[in-house]
Amino acid sequence: AQTVTQSQPEMSVQEAETVTLSCTYDTSESNYYLFWYKQPPSRQMILVIRQEAYKQQNATENRFSVNFQKAAKSFSLKISDSQLGDTAMYFCAFMRVIGGATNKLIFGTGTLLAVQP
Amino acid sequence: GAVVSQHPSRVICKSGTSVKIECRSLDFQATTMFWYRQFPKKSLMLMATSNEGSKATYEQGVEKDKFLINHASLTLSTLTVTSAHPEDSSFYICSARGGWERSYEQYFGPGTRLTVT
Numbered sequence: 322a323q324t325v326t327q328s329q330p331e332m333s334v335q336e337a338e339t340v341t342l343s344c345t346y347d348t349s350e351s352n353y354y355l356f357w358y359k360q361p362p363s364r365q366m367i368l369v370i371r372q373e374a375y376k377q378q379n380a381t382e383n384r385f386s387v388n389f390q391k392a393a394k395s396f397s398l399k400i401s402d403s404q405l406g407d408t409a410m411y412f413c414a415f416m417r418v419i420g421g422a423t424n425k426l427i428f429g430t431g432t433l434l435a436v437q438p
Numbered sequence: 439g440a441v442v443s444q445h446p447s448r449v450i451c452k453s454g455t456s457v458k459i460e461c462r463s464l465d466f467q468a469t470t471m472f473w474y475r476q477f478p479k480k481s482l483m484l485m486a487t488s489n490e491g492s493k494a495t496y497e498q499g500v501e502k503d504k505f506l507i508n509h510a511s512l513t514l515s516t517l518t519v520t521s522a523h524p525e526d527s528s529f530y531i532c533s534a535r536g537g538w539e540r541s542y543e544q545y546f547g548p549g550t551r552l553t554v555t
Contacts, residue, residue, distance in 0.1 A: 354542050364529060366482075366546035412481060416542065423470050423489065426544060428481045 323348045325415050327429035334403045335437050341388075342398045342432045344413030350374075352418040355389065356426070357398045361409040369411070372396065374418075400434075408436045440466045442534050444547035451522055452555055459517045459550045461532030467512035468534035472544070473505075476529045488515055522554040 324347045334340035346355070357369040372380045372389050379387050384401045400407055413429040441464040451457045461471060470489050474482040486502075488494040488509035496502045504526075506518040515534075519526055533546045 363548070364476075364531075365548050366531065366533070368543075371542070410479070418542075423487060425472065425484055425487060430481050431479075433479065 323350070323415050323417070323427045325413055325427050325429035327413055327432050329432045330430070331433045331435070333435045333437055334400075336403055336405060338403055339399060339401045340403055340434065342400075342411050342413075342434065344396045344398070344429055346394050346396065346413070346415050346427075348394070348415065348417075350417055350419070354416045354418065355387075355396045356414040356416070357385070357387070357396075358412045358414060358428075359407075359409045360412065360431075361406075366412075370398065403436045405436050405438060407434065409434060440464075440534075440536070440543070440545045442468075442532065442545045442547040444532055444550050446550060447548060448551045448553075450553045450555060453523055454521055456518055456520045457522055457552060459519075459530055459532075459552075461515045461517070461534065461547050463513045463534040463536075463545070466534075466536045466545075468515070468536060469512065470535045471509055471515040472533045472535075473507060473515075473517050474531040474533070476531060476549075478529075482531060485517075519552065522552070524554045527552055527554045 326345045353374045355372045359367045359369045370382045386399045388397045410431045412431045415427045417424050443462045445460045473485045485500045486494040486496045494507035509515040531549045533544045535544050
């Protein structure tokens with residue numbers, strides 16, 4: 322069974338600084354997807370970034386980038402130039418490729434990030 | 439991106455009554471929908487996976503007779519909490535996934551806060 326671990330329950334960062342959220346996972350699959358979702362106080366889940374396991378290049382979306390280390394089964398999220406609107410709960414998630422649309426997301430326990438002015 | 443709506447956003451019901459929550463995909467056909475439950479500051483707990491026209495697959499420990507899920511069309515799934523009790527009070531989130539070309543994309547509704555008095 323797949324598991325996702327987020328070892329940082331809470332983090333804090335000053336506005337405009339950089340913060341890295343960690344995530345490790347365990348799987349025997351060779352092909353899968355990894356995601357970071359953001360859940361702000363509104364509680365709407367928002368996809369931040371996605372990484373396909375077969376791609377060696379780390380995904381980047383504006384101020385958000387990942388450090389994907391497949392051998393180490395690590396998938397950290399770096400937020401550059403932190404903004405107050407980045408304050409949210411961040412969830413790391415894993416999904417198998419085999420099985421298609423019915424595959425479920427396996428979520429980590431989340432990291433509550435507070436951006437301080 | 440694709441939009442998923444949920445209705446109602448908040449509902450208060452009396453103990454012993456039933457309440458229905460609707461989840462709609464507004465601009466795409468959702469072959470698969472997922473229902474989650476989330477407690478404050480906790481991760482999303484998958485309750486069940488439903489495919490259009492077939493019975494839902496429930497996660498271990500989720501009472502299928504208490505949480506009735508119907509996925510009658512490619513754009514609508516409903517979750518009915520039957521004979522609700524205060525311990526059923528929670529935040530319920532649905533998500534939807536399209537066909538194979540979008541098999542890794544999962545779009546989340548804004549959630550429904552259920553309070554049972």
